[in-house]
Amino acid sequence: xxxxxxxxxxxxxxxxxxxxxxxxxxxxxxGQSAYMGLYSLFSIAGLACLVVGFDSVHTLELSIPIxxxxxxxxxxxxxxxxxxxxxANLSTYVxxxxxxxxxxxxxxxxxGHMLVNPxxxxxxxxxxxxxxxxxxxxxxxxxxxxxxxxxxxxxLDLISLSLALAMTYLLxxxxxxxxxVALSL
Numbered sequence: 001x002x003x004x005x006x007x008x009x010x011x012x013x014x015x016x017x018x019x020x021x022x023x024x025x026x027x028x029x030x031g032q033s034a035y036m037g038l039y040s041l042f043s044i045a046g047l048a049c050l051v052v053g054f055d056s057v058h059t060l061e062l063s064i065p066i067x068x069x070x071x072x073x074x075x076x077x078x079x080x081x082x083x084x085x086x087x088a089n090l091s092t093y094v095x096x097x098x099x100x101x102x103x104x105x106x107x108x109x110x111x112g113h114m115l116v117n118p119x120x121x122x123x124x125x126x127x128x129x130x131x132x133x134x135x136x137x138x139x140x141x142x143x144x145x146x147x148x149x150x151x152x153x154x155x156l157d158l159i160s161l162s163l164a165l166a167m168t169y170l171l172x173x174x175x176x177x178x179x180x181v182a183l184s185l
Contacts, residue, residue, distance in 0.1 A: 003053025003121060010046025011128055013039055018136060020143050051180075054121060070115045074183075075168055081109040083164035090156040103137040106130070 016023045016039075027035045084105030087094035095101055110130035114123055176182040 001053070002049050003125075006046045006049025006051075006053050007124065007128055008046075009042050009049060011132055013042040013046065014132065018139060018143070050125065054125065071183075074112060074116060075172055077108050077112040078171060079164050079168040081105045081112070082167045083160055084108070086160040086163050086167075087157070090160055091150045091152050092157045092160055093152045093154065094157060094160065096152045100137045100140070103133045106133045 016026065030038070082105070084094065084098070084101040087098075088100075088102035088105065098104060107130050110126040110133075113126040114130075117123070117126070171178065172183070
């Protein structure tokens with residue numbers, strides 16, 4: 001139950017960005033600072049519920065045959081995911097050439113985790129992330145949210161590649177320490 005409360009809190013508050021009129025009404029009512037404070041509070045509460053609830057549930061295993069090849073490629077798709085996520089936040093050529101690099105990074109991360117975790121709660125959790133970012137990207141033009149691209153710098157592409165490599169290395173070696181879940185590689 002706590003797990004699903006976390007899904008509702010986290011994606012509920014993030015979903016306000018998909019409904020700009022409702023979001024603006026809330027900001028007008030409580031003010032920008034209070035809105036951002038409440039947004040942060042609900043996001044953190046949602047994440048906490050997801051972590052606590054995920055560990056406490058007895059999950060239903062799905063009958064999806066997962067080959068060892070999926071596990072053996074995990075470092076590659078995680079590197080690509082990190083690279084896209086980092087590039088989305090810098091003035092990179094990746095950001096210039098790829099529409100919605102953060103969306104692509106989260107989709108790769110989420111689908112990869114769904115493939116290596118054949119249980120219902122993993123599919124709900126990672127599937128919710130994938131669904132949310134795809135809806136967000138598809139509705140961005142309607143909400144006048146275009147990807148801002150400033151003058152790209154090659155050095156920032158090199159930095160994003162280096163950071164993605166470092167994060168991939170750290171996660172491969174410390175995934176259990178960070179997440180409480182051991183890698184089955």
